[in-house]
Amino acid sequence: MIIKPEISWADFEKIDIRCGTVVAVKDFEKARNPSYQLEIDFGGLGIKKSSAQITSLYSKEDLIGKQILAVVNFPRKQIANFFSECLVLGVYGEDKAEVTLLMPSLPAKNGMPVG
Template sequence: MDNIITFEDFTKVDIRVGTIVDVDDFPEAIKPAYKLKIDFGSLGIKTSSAQITTLYKKEDLLNRQILAVVNFPTKQIANVMSQCLVLGAVDQSDVILLHPESQVKNGTAVS
């Protein structure tokens, strides 16, 4: 493995649990995606986009808990300012969202 990081590198990544509270189509994206608003509790509601239209319908995503990195700098994706990176496992070209096994408080840190 060529991409070895230190434990100190890992501790800089802030992964939190959030609940998707709004899902919209994102036709401006180059690849099919949704615009998401995610509630991270005391961290507030953050916006992101996710290329997950193949496996997930909008109504299936609403109120679903997910994991996301919340301490990346804001990044513009088409006309959306993405404030977090939703985490998923990539199976061929499909993204399968990562989520807690049980309901937890929004904003809970993952360690």
């Protein structure tokens, strides 16, 4: 297992990870790999969109109402005809095709930061 280079505390503090609730999911047919387009409610930050390659472990119906963790301070990224506004966090499986979402173990207020 390869460990990435050490970063400073100041580097880590630049990453804004927030809790949000998935409010809409649809298939992302123009993506290269099987993906969903998500709309995530981050409370006072509003609703942000994200593309996520999580189709192997999660159905669209299972995702609605789930709380997830995402990085919300990356610049928008264009993926095909879609602009992703945040990066949903997950743990890769052995072959990186299966991604297990990172979620709070108890309900949290949308938009609350990870600390």
